[in-house]
Amino acid sequence: MTLYRGVNRIADHEVLEKGKGGRQVILLNNLSSFTCSRERACEFGDYILSLEVPLTKVFLHCGLLPGVLQGDDEFLVIGGVVDVRLSTI
Numbered sequence: 001m002t003l004y005r006g007v008n009r010i011a012d013h014e015v016l017e018k019g020k021g022g023r024q025v026i027l028l029n030n031l032s033s034f035t036c037s038r039e040r041a042c043e044f045g046d047y048i049l050s051l052e053v054p055l056t057k058v059f060l061h062c063g064l065l066p067g068v069l070q071g072d073d074e075f076l077v078i079g080g081v082v083d084v085r086l087s088t089i
Contacts, residue, residue, distance in 0.1 A: 007047050013026045
C-alpha cells in the first residue's frame with residue numbers, strides 16, 4: 001500500500017543512498033507514523049516521503065481499533081531500510 005509522511009528536515013533521516021527522480025533509501029525509526037492521504041501529509045512538513053509498504057509491516061492503522069488513531073488517517077509502520085520518493089509540496 002502507498003503511504004505518505006510529511007517531514008520538515010530530510011537531513012534528520014539517515015539517507016543511505018540517493019537515486020534519480022527523488023528516490024532515496026533511508027533508515028526509518030523502529031516505529032514511524034504515516035498516512036494514506038498525500039494531502040494530509042502535506043500538513044506535517046515541507047517535504048513528502050512516499051513509499052510502498054507491505055501489509056506485514058503495518059503495525060496499527062486508523063481503522064483497526066475503534067477510537068484509536070482517529071483523525072489523521074494514521075498508520076504505524078515497522079521501520080527499517082526503505083526505498084522512498086522525496087517530493088516537495
